[in-house]
Amino acid sequence: MFTKSLFLVLGLSFTAPDARVWSYIIEATGKFSESGVFVLKPDSLYVRAIDPSRTAMIEFYIPKEAFESYEPVTERTVYLSMEDLSKILKSAGRSDKLTMSFSEDSIRIEFSDGVVTRMFKMPLRLEIAHEEIPSLEIEYPNKYVVSGDVLHEALASIEKVGDVLKVSGDESTLKLESVGDLGEAEVILSLERGVLREAEVRNPGFEVSYSIDYLSYMKKPIKSSDEVVVMVGSDLPICLELRFPSGSKLNYYVAPRTE
Known part of the structure; x- marks a missing residue:
């Protein structure tokens, strides 16, 4: 039985208008990390996760104003299974709102499209293993701004060719190149042609390689974002900063490949 008062007594609940976006982000996170942390x-609200090899890390920031309702009256940190949460969030419909309410030992998850409300209850597994997640403060020499749709299409068009993604660029172009047994494929995003919205480059001529799988994990969140800031530099982790119309922001870091 779902006892609503049990959850609300802690004053820890929120309602987000975009359940599908949450589903995409949690699904993507579950592909590289078994657990994540919610910091309310x-x-x-922050959602953070890191993979065991420390190749990838995600931080999803949602300001209070982005929620339809947001009621944490005290700060709380909750560790969750990304796999378990993803299974529930996959049922989110296109027009669903998402409400999550926290008790001492469980979470109540609601989807509502204004007509039908579906409810799930998920236990908090207190014994769940979790990684200490570092704070990254990197000064990036190169930043490119591109729409989410364009970057999604670029990754989708080259991801099947190989398992290595080479990223390079100059003052007006960003090049994504996939290299593998099937050959090579590349996409060039140009400022002059209006594909890039902005380019701020202090290290032209850079080239750095990443595992393409880790970038492909984020395709759905990328597509649902308004724009993406691609931050990159020689020997640095790539950072994709996904910006959403609600004011929410997702930073996704992937470490460079070592040859």
């Missing part, structure tokens, strides 16, 4: 603060 009075003015914002």
Whole structure:
């Protein structure tokens, strides 16, 4: 039985208008990390996760204003199974709102399209293993701004060719190149042709390689974002900063490949 008062007594609940976006982000995170951490603060929510090899890390920031309702009155940190949560969120419909309410030992998850409400209850597994997640403060020499649709299409068009993604660029172009047994494929995003919205480059001529799988994990969140800031530099992790119309922001880091 779902006892609503049990969850609300802690004052820890929120309603997000875009359940499908949450589904995409949690599904993508579950592909490289078994667990994640929800940090609920009075003015914002953070979702963070890192993979065991420390190749990839995600931080999803949602300001209080992005929620339809947001009621954490105290700060709380909750560790969750990304795999278990993803299974539930996959049932989110296109027009569903998502409500999550936290008790001491479980989470109540609701989907509502204004007509039908579906409810799930998920236990908090207190014994769940979790990684310490570092804070990254990297000064990137190169930043490119592109729409989510364009970057999604670029990754989708080259991801099947190989398992290595080479990223290079100059003051006006960003090149994505996939290399593998099937050969090579490349996409060039140009400022002059209006594909890139902005380019801020202090290290032209850079080239760095990443595992293409880790970038492909984020295709759905990328497509649902308004724009993506691609931050990159020689020997640095790539950072994709996904910006959403609600004011939410997702930073996704992938470490470079070592030859």
